[in-house]
Amino acid sequence: MRTVHAADLLRLTLDDEPRAGLAVLVGGDRVEAVASLAELTAAYPGVRVRRWAGTLGPAPVHDGPLPPAPSPRERVHALFRRGAAAVLDAHLTDPALRAAAARNEVAVLGAARPAALVVGGRADLAVFDPDGSCRATVVAGRLVHRRS
Incomplete structure (x- = not known):
């Protein structure tokens, strides 16, 4: 099942400036697309949408x-x-x-690598609050941690 993850802000890398209006489409364990929430929900009617407060980006x-x-x-x-x-x-x-x-x-x-959201890459995502605390973690497309 595909899921769109949308947040107040999105970073493609941990060093990237956060941008508003973008969301991530996850299918299985892969990132399928990064686009606006409106584009993704129009292209995939009925897709599950998870909306998060905070900044969505790659899991470090x-x-x-x-x-x-x-x-x-x-x-x-x-x-x-x-x-x-x-x-x-x-x-x-x-x-x-x-x-x-x-x-x-x-x-x-085997060695550290920069974390990045890449279309076709593994869907490892995290949502962080402004204070740096983690609100949610997605590992290989599965929601494994959520703080209310």
Whole structure:
């Protein structure tokens, strides 16, 4: 099922200036389009639309050990609460933590890379409030964290 994610502002990269009026069409685990909300809903009648307050953009790569928590699953979810959808391979030395990351489709990278929303790329998105706190995280097209 396709979903349009729309927010007050959108960034294509983490360093990009936020722009108003854009939304992201996600199909499966991929970004299918970036256009205005009106264009996307006209082109895809009946598409599910998720509207977010804040700034929507690519989910960042977490460059460090995963946050502490009682279990590997909770450590991965602590990562989602920070808006991250990828982690460096060097920080997944524990087999149970690596398995939890795989089950939750966290991207495991050999080296850090700039996060970007790219048509055809993996749909890893995050919505941040002005204070930098994460409102929502989408990993491979799946909503994995939402704060009300």
